[in-house]
Amino acid sequence: MKQAKISEAVVRRLPIYLQVLNELHSREIQTVSSQELGVKLDLNPAQIRKDLAYFGEFGRKGIGYDVIYLIEKIRQILKVNQTIKVALVGAGNLGHALCNYNKYSKDNMKITAVFDIHPDKIGTNINNLVVQPMNELTEVVEEQNIRIGIITVPAYEAQNVANQFIAAGVEGILNFAPAILRVPEEVRIHNADFTRELLSLAYYLNHEDDGENEEGDRDESAMD
Numbered sequence: 580m581k582q583a584k585i586s587e588a589v590v591r592r593l594p595i596y597l598q599v600l601n602e603l604h605s606r607e608i609q610t611v612s613s614q615e616l617g618v619k620l621d622l623n624p625a626q627i628r629k630d631l632a633y634f635g636e637f638g639r640k641g642i643g644y645d646v647i648y649l650i651e652k653i654r655q656i657l658k659v660n661q662t663i664k665v666a667l668v669g670a671g672n673l674g675h676a677l678c679n680y681n682k683y684s685k686d687n688m689k690i691t692a693v694f695d696i697h698p699d700k701i702g703t704n705i706n707n708l709v710v711q712p713m714n715e716l717t718e719v720v721e722e723q724n725i726r727i728g729i730i731t732v733p734a735y736e737a738q739n740v741a742n743q744f745i746a747a748g749v750e751g752i753l754n755f756a757p758a759i760l761r762v763p764e765e766v767r768i769h770n771a772d773f774t775r776e777l778l779s780l781a782y783y784l785n786h787e788d789d790g791e792n793e794e795g796d797r798d799e800s801a802m803d
Contacts, residue, residue, distance in 0.1 A: 585633055589630045589633060592622075593657055595620060596616070596630075596649075596653060597653045597657070599616060600646055600649055600650045603646050604647060609646055609647070610642060610644060611644055611646055612624075612643035613625075613627045613628045613638065615643070616644075631644075634652070634656050635652070637652055659688060660687070661687060662687045663687060663726055663727060664689060664691045664692075664726060665681075665688055665689060665725065665726075665728070666691070666693070666694065666719065666720060666723075666728050666729070667690050667693050667694070667728075668695065668713070668716070668731065668732060668740045668743075668744075669729075669732040669755075670693055670695040670700045670703070671731060673731040674693065674695075674705070677690065677731065678690055678706050678708065679705075679706060688727070690708070690729070691723055692708065692716075692719050692720075692723060693705055694710065694711050694715070694716050694719075695710050695711075695712075695713070696712070696713050713740075716743055716744075717747040720744075720747035721748065726749060726750045727749060727750065727751045728740075728744035728749040728751070728753070729752075729753045730752060730754045730755060732756055733756065734757050734758035737756035737758040738758065741754070741761075741768075745762060745763065749766070750767065751766065751769070752766060752767070752768045753769050754768060754769070754770045754771065755772070755773075757773075
């Protein structure tokens with residue numbers, strides 16, 4: 580029977596479930612119910628059960644989910660039960676930060692190559708990785724079987740970097756540049772635009788200032 584198409588929302592919730600399960604495991608908690616997960620995540624327990632049911636029957640009625648077993652299954656679903664090699668282009672401050680985080684991460688997704696176009700950065704070291712010139716990207720991606728590319732360059736350089744990643748054969752791109760990139764359907768792209776996220780977050784700030792501005796506008800209109 581053909582498997583139902585999994586929505587992006589479900590896929591994006593799986594790492595959140597995994598994060599909570601890892602935290603429970605670190606506290607030596609062996610089982611957890613969908614109700615308990617729902618409380619921790621502020622999600623409807625029925626939604627959690629539905630999400631997991633897309634991939635199989637992992638829980639036991641009246642007992643819940645075995646934490647270690649569910650961790651293993653979600654890692655398999657996300658394909659992080661195997662090492663996935665990642666290349667990063669842009670050896671600036673953000674690139675350094677991501678490499679520093681990746682060095683101590685317990686995930687199997689590892690940044691194994693770093694590239695930059697600027698001569699003053701080529702040849703420098705970031706956590707035992709030598710920054711390489713862009714003209715070596717295709718060869719390195721093929722040699723190391725790199726499947727994901729990270730872009731941390733200025734917006735005006737981002738599309739060109741994406742094009743080079745695509746030509747080299749990467750399957751997914753994580754884009755930190757504040758730019759909308761065009762990629763073919765077979766390449767998955769996720770955007771992590773700090774500016775965009777901050778602007779959307781600003782909408783939800785306290786609107787008292789808006790009220791004060793409106794009151795001031797009304798006062799000025801009355802004086803005209």
